[in-house]
Amino acid sequence: MNDTPTQQAVVSALSAIVGETHVLTRPEETRPYCVEWRDLYFGVPAAVVRPASPDEVAGILRFANETGVPIVPQGGNTGLVGAQVPDESGREVVLTLERLKAIRDVDREGATLVAEAGVVLEEIQKAASEAGLFFPLSLGAQGSCRIGGNIATNAGGTGVLAYGNTRDLVLGLEVVMADGTIWNGLRRLRKDNTGYDLKQLFIGSEGTLGVITAASLRLFPAPKGRAVAFLAVEDPETALTLFRRFSQTAGSALTGFELMPRLGIDFVLRHQEGTRDPLEAPYPWYCLVEISSGRSEAEASELMETTLEAAFEAEEVLDGAPAASLAQAAEFWHIRHTMSEVQKKEGGSIKHDVSVPVAKIPEFLKRASAAVIEAVPGARPLPFGHLGDGNIHYNVSQPVGADREEFLARWDEVNTIVHGIVGELSGSISAEHGIGRLKRKLLAEVKSGIELDLMRRIKTAFDPNGILNPGRML
Amino acid sequence: MNDTPTQQAVVSALSAIVGETHVLTRPEETRPYCVEWRDLYFGVPAAVVRPASPDEVAGILRFANETGVPIVPQGGNTGLVGAQVPDESGREVVLTLERLKAIRDVDREGATLVAEAGVVLEEIQKAASEAGLFFPLSLGAQGSCRIGGNIATNAGGTGVLAYGNTRDLVLGLEVVMADGTIWNGLRRLRKDNTGYDLKQLFIGSEGTLGVITAASLRLFPAPKGRAVAFLAVEDPETALTLFRRFSQTAGSALTGFELMPRLGIDFVLRHQEGTRDPLEAPYPWYCLVEISSGRSEAEASELMETTLEAAFEAEEVLDGAPAASLAQAAEFWHIRHTMSEVQKKEGGSIKHDVSVPVAKIPEFLKRASAAVIEAVPGARPLPFGHLGDGNIHYNVSQPVGADREEFLARWDEVNTIVHGIVGELSGSISAEHGIGRLKRKLLAEVKSGIELDLMRRIKTAFDPNGILNPGRML
Numbered sequence A, B: 001m002n003d004t005p006t007q008q009a010v011v012s013a014l015s016a017i018v019g020e021t022h023v024l025t026r027p028e029e030t031r032p033y034c035v036e037w038r039d040l041y042f043g044v045p046a047a048v049v050r051p052a053s054p055d056e057v058a059g060i061l062r063f064a065n066e067t068g069v070p071i072v073p074q075g076g077n078t079g080l081v082g083a084q085v086p087d088e089s090g091r092e093v094v095l096t097l098e099r100l101k102a103i104r105d106v107d108r109e110g111a112t113l114v115a116e117a118g119v120v121l122e123e124i125q126k127a128a129s130e131a132g133l134f135f136p137l138s139l140g141a142q143g144s145c146r147i148g149g150n151i152a153t154n155a156g157g158t159g160v161l162a163y164g165n166t167r168d169l170v171l172g173l174e175v176v177m178a179d180g181t182i183w184n185g186l187r188r189l190r191k192d193n194t195g196y197d198l199k200q201l202f203i204g205s206e207g208t209l210g211v212i213t214a215a216s217l218r219l220f221p222a223p224k225g226r227a228v229a230f231l232a233v234e235d236p237e238t239a240l241t242l243f244r245r246f247s248q249t250a251g252s253a254l255t256g257f258e259l260m261p262r263l264g265i266d267f268v269l270r271h272q273e274g275t276r277d278p279l280e281a282p283y284p285w286y287c288l289v290e291i292s293s294g295r296s297e298a299e300a301s302e303l304m305e306t307t308l309e310a311a312f313e314a315e316e317v318l319d320g321a322p323a324a325s326l327a328q329a330a331e332f333w334h335i336r337h338t339m340s341e342v343q344k345k346e347g348g349s350i351k352h353d354v355s356v357p358v359a360k361i362p363e364f365l366k367r368a369s370a371a372v373i374e375a376v377p378g379a380r381p382l383p384f385g386h387l388g389d390g391n392i393h394y395n396v397s398q399p400v401g402a403d404r405e406e407f408l409a410r411w412d413e414v415n416t417i418v419h420g421i422v423g424e425l426s427g428s429i430s431a432e433h434g435i436g437r438l439k440r441k442l443l444a445e446v447k448s449g450i451e452l453d454l455m456r457r458i459k460t461a462f463d464p465n466g467i468l469n470p471g472r473m474l
Helices: A007-018 A027-034 A054-067 A121-130 A147-152 A236-253 A262-271 A297-313 A326-337 A341-346 A358-375 A404-408 A411-424 A440-446 A449-462 B007-018 B027-034 B054-067 B121-130 B147-152 B236-253 B262-271 B297-313 B326-338 B341-346 B358-375 B404-408 B411-424 B440-446 B449-462
Strands: A047-049 A071-074 A093-096 A103-107 A112-116 A170-176 A182-185 A211-218 A225-233 A254-261 A285-293 A319-322 A353-355 A380-386 A391-397 B047-049 B071-074 B093-096 B103-107 B112-116 B170-176 B182-185 B211-218 B225-233 B254-261 B285-293 B319-322 B353-355 B380-386 B391-397
Touching (some): A007 A047, A007 A054, A054 A093, A054 A211, A071 A211, A112 A147, A225 A326, A262 A285, A262 A341, A262 A380, A341 A391, A353 A411, A411 A440, A449 B449, B027 B047, B054 B071, B054 B182, B112 B147, B225 B236, B262 B326, B285 B297, B297 B319, B411 B440
Parallel strands (some): A047 A093
Antiparallel strands (some): A170 A211, A225 A319, A254 A285, A353 A391, B112 B211, B225 B319, B254 B285, B353 B391
8 A cells, every 4th residue: 555645646536536626625515524413523525426327436446455545434414423424633534425316217117116226215105106116114204315335324314114225225245345346236026045144234334344335125016095193101111002002003014113202292392393282281202103005095094993992091192193194193203303403403412312121111211311310410301212213312402591502521431321221221312313433432332342353353354455434333 | 275075074073062972974874964855955965963952063063164074064954955065075164053952031011032043933933922912924844844944045925015024023033153153142122223234134035144153033913813815717817906905994904815827726626635715706806815914814804705705796796705704715825835735746846036027927927928838838937926026936837748857958048038038027036935046047147247246255355265155056
């Protein structure tokens, strides 16, 4: 490997590959690629490069691999752990996939779709829907996140309960390796036992093993009917009982079960224009429940009604609003989807994205909140998320009137408290957001030596010069 | 690495680890571990070793890794590609997991089960059922195959349509690495994005990357009702139309859709005692359809009836027998499950385990059978299997009265014909059985150079001395 090239040499080499209009260096141009939306990370790149094809990506990686230029792959820049933002060194090149935006194929018969990495998630949902099918990945950022990033982070979201994580929706990948070789693994088969399942390594690898340029995705029959209800419950124990009831009666027709505390509703009502409380009085906890039917609207509604009736009779539900229309269902989901954003308006928020075995959620919430409030009196825990997957976004807003920076300075301390309890309950410190830069140090604490060693061996085997997203995850 | 030790040295080292009664060398003792049931492979081992714990497995691998003794991990010895049988060198040690047979834990609340590698699949099904839950992996060999082998081969079976392959049922693994290090990755979480998903590498790796000693598995709510029907159709096109109809109306409640030709029924009736034709007259093709309901027997039956009614009206079904009882449903499934075994009684059978995109199945069957019969006049194609997954066991029985050996001598030639068509349809030459020794040469033909290269890099990173199942898969 030669000496690291100067910024000028990098820009000129990249320009030769993608054309100079697609190599950005001026701060006002590169800024959107270098800040992430929660303002936790801000970096300075050598350049932002915008290739338009897998071949151009290959050319960039070949150059980087030969010269040792670090590459930071980026999708929609909506990641939550700083994996997609350059560091402060001025050496890293951000490789955005935003121009690889073709949906190459929709196969209605085979229920598959091949999309390039830069396609926005919402566009994939739309394309599936136009073919009379359904792509179930759904999350708050779906209007701006890109499928390549979703795959590189194994995104979760609200559809996991019935359809699995992003990992479960990917049938094949096209990946550019560190040395610029293109692996065409765009298979579309449900079953293929020919060798190691390589695509699994790239899914969730946060750009550290290769650059995903396209994917073939599984589509599903579109639900013919949906029923959504917004339900008030006394506490997480009851929410869990209610979840079990719905699982039992609806089975795989239960497509959503989200838990939210009153504080989250308060924040949304206070900061998100046009929202209103679905229920007449305030309650301590809420569940957002969705049932889908492959057959009819009526079946979904009936299933919701009979289950709700039984839940009311068993006094599990304090009050409830079944959505009377599609618009109202969308309103309910909107409350859930904006619960992350609105926290910004209440000052500092210390965040956790954890999972525990589903049955342990009430214990986790009780213990975590007691411990956090003991350490930071006045702190306001706002735990919400995917109860059915055991995945809680355990966020903590600062005490009212406290100093933002002072509160945020206790980030690691609060993390240690919460993650300690997660560990005792055999949970995960990153259920769906990944590791990136935010949790890199934590990884060494929660993984065994052998597991870290195996990960490093794979990293070395795939990216011997260490040019792919260095310092992220590993 | 020292010189390869003598057989005596191997036996004495292994005896020191597991006790000498668990190191087998006499041919009458080792034979059951060295022949596979279709008589395609027969090997001569240095010894068969029977460890009773992960620690003993670790001790064996440590010794093997230091001395270069090749290890052949074995579960229930039901594999179909020769991966689990020693070669003829007399150097290989068969490591059977049969004594690791504890079900360590059944968590009813969390719907997970932790089983050691040697637990027979049927016992896991039973343990799940006793806990009021359901483990969906189901295949002909379930009375003797062991879960470690199922995972190492990513077994498919008849439940894939609704529940996925074995890969989709595994939440975590315990694996002994080539150097004897034990990786405890027995997680039980639905969501965990902390680093590369290492378990995926071991699933389907056929014992070449590590020895699986235990697994945590996903359980599901037990279906409360099942409806099974045995249906006659004119041709595979109609079977596909029928499959689509059932998919549409039943959605994820469609838990089985198998295709069988008349010849298969003839074979079963001829060679399997106590079976009878479910229908009164013979028909060219059959579909075995299963619908499950999470709610009731009645719901499953009603869904079956209404869908069947519509299918009869559309003239997709020539005749049909809905199972009138659980016993009759079991009879129908028995016909399907014995279809593999009975082929032995009709002389030589050249086998393929292929998948193509579901919509291409009719084209594949038409082209493959025409080409095979042209090459081997009188040959009797018997394609059957999992239509809903695109996975067909395309077996070809010898012409009536032909010489068995002469017919089997054309194995490669017939493979080339069938796999050629599979390739043109973007299919897989091994949908669920794996590669092993049987398809090792074929692998190089169907994989790109970069994919083989990536596989080799992983193999070298995990098993640098090449002691784990050498000559299998790679």
